[in-house]
Amino acid sequence: xxxxxxxxxxxxxxxxxxxxLGKRVNTTGQYITQLEQGxxxxxxxxxxxxxxxxxxTNPSEMWSLAILERFEDWCKKEGIEPENAQxxxxxxxxxxxxxxxKKGLF
Numbered sequence: 001x002x003x004x005x006x007x008x009x010x011x012x013x014x015x016x017x018x019x020x021l022g023k024r025v026n027t028t029g030q031y032i033t034q035l036e037q038g039x040x041x042x043x044x045x046x047x048x049x050x051x052x053x054x055x056x057t058n059p060s061e062m063w064s065l066a067i068l069e070r071f072e073d074w075c076k077k078e079g080i081e082p083e084n085a086q087x088x089x090x091x092x093x094x095x096x097x098x099x100x101x102k103k104g105l106f
Contacts (some may be wrong), residue, residue: 003042003065004035010055010062011036016042024054042066 001009009019011032018036019029025047034040043051048066052059075082 001065002038003062003069004038006062006065007032007051008036010057014055018054021051021054025050042069 016024016030017029022029028045031040035043042045042048043066045063045066049059053060071085072082073084075105080088092096
């Protein structure tokens with residue numbers, strides 16, 4: 001389940017319209033609808049936490065979905081398969097450590 005689907009599901013469970021949710025978080029109903037339809041990227045942390053508060057749902061759960069969606073988008077943009085990203089991150093951390101050691105900063 002992506003961020004938008006989760007948002008729509010929670011909003012519908014709470015019986016809140018997209019317009020009402022938008023008002024609660026100082027945005028528009030159109031923005032909420034576009035998030036739910038996946039037409040916009042998952043929001044930043046501040047907006048995600050505002051949405052969670054407005055919907056009285058777990059902010060960490062909602063933020064986790066947003067992070068994963070943003071990360072997967074980044075991986076695709078960079079040509080990395082999301083399932084291989086852990087290997088990529090480990091290599092990047094190692095390269096960073098070596099660069100710092102070479103510069104005598106470690």
